[in-house]
Amino acid sequence: MENENGCPAQALLKTLSGKFKPEIFRRALQGPVRFSELLRDIDGANKQSVAVALKELEEQGLLHKDIITPKPLHIEYTLTPKGQSLVAIFQQLELLS
Amino acid sequence: MENENGCPAQALLKTLSGKFKPEIFRRALQGPVRFSELLRDIDGANKQSVAVALKELEEQGLLHKDIITPKPLHIEYTLTPKGQSLVAIFQQLELLS
DNA sequence: ACAATTAGTCAGAAAAACAAGACTACTCAG
DNA sequence: CTGAGTAGTCTTGTTTTTCTGACTAATTGT
Numbered sequence A, B: 001m002e003n004e005n006g007c008p009a010q011a012l013l014k015t016l017s018g019k020f021k022p023e024i025f026r027r028a029l030q031g032p033v034r035f036s037e038l039l040r041d042i043d044g045a046n047k048q049s050v051a052v053a054l055k056e057l058e059e060q061g062l063l064h065k066d067i068i069t070p071k072p073l074h075i076e077y078t079l080t081p082k083g084q085s086l087v088a089i090f091q092q093l094e095l096l097s
Numbered sequence C: 001a002c003a004a005t006t007a008g009t010c011a012g013a014a015a016a017a018c019a020a021g022a023c024t025a026c027t028c029a030g
Numbered sequence D: 001c002t003g004a005g006t007a008g009t010c011t012t013g014t015t016t017t018t019c020t021g022a023c024t025a026a027t028t029g030t
Helices: A008-015 A021-029 A035-041 A047-059 A081-096 B008-015 B021-029 B035-041 B047-059 B081-096
Strands: A063-068 A074-079 B063-068 B074-079
Touching: A008 B021, A008 B081, A021 A035, A021 A047, A021 A063, A021 A074, A021 A081, A021 B008, A035 A047, A047 A063, A047 A074, A074 A081, A081 B008, A081 B081, B021 B035, B021 B047, B021 B063, B021 B074, B021 B081, B035 B047, B047 B063, B047 B074, B074 B081
Parallel strands: none
Antiparallel strands: A063 A074, B063 B074
């Protein structure tokens, strides 16, 4: 349970590890994402995994949870500044692959 | 078993997923790495995982396996050009974390 | 010749990640 | 007040990943 590894990138890599986090992150680039929408739109997604992925992305400071009060009350997850700073790096990764 | 997801970075993310690949990759930046050395030096490492990680990094074209013949015959894994092209990206990741 | 080192493979067990379905709780439209 | 939608949690089971220990096989040191 101790996490003492000397690789700083590993933490970041870990934040986007897992089956759905990269996909959720990518969708968040294009605007706020919502739980039920992700569940419907991502092929093979299930409640548990999406819920955990969202919670972790939030804990890692990449997404921010907004409770939208007016009209039809719902919850939106939007990219934080930290999340946005990752975008440029991912664009480079995409060029490389 | 079909892999048809619209996230190009996900493939790269996957190549460095797993418990030891990022750490092995990072060590390879500083010079050739060897199986038994990784096993000794990486905390918590086990034969199987290190062997699989090396094999996959090699298959993905990030590391190259060299059989060093003279003196004490052994095997070295060195970064390929493709592997080196990832370095710049990782340096940015490290700044971010 | 014998033991150690290097570089693995293989089978099985243990741990972690993922998935399915039932259930909760609140809101909103009719 | 009823039904549908959103946003989950909880429990259980399956699948994937990781770990352990035994084994192989070639080379090198004494």
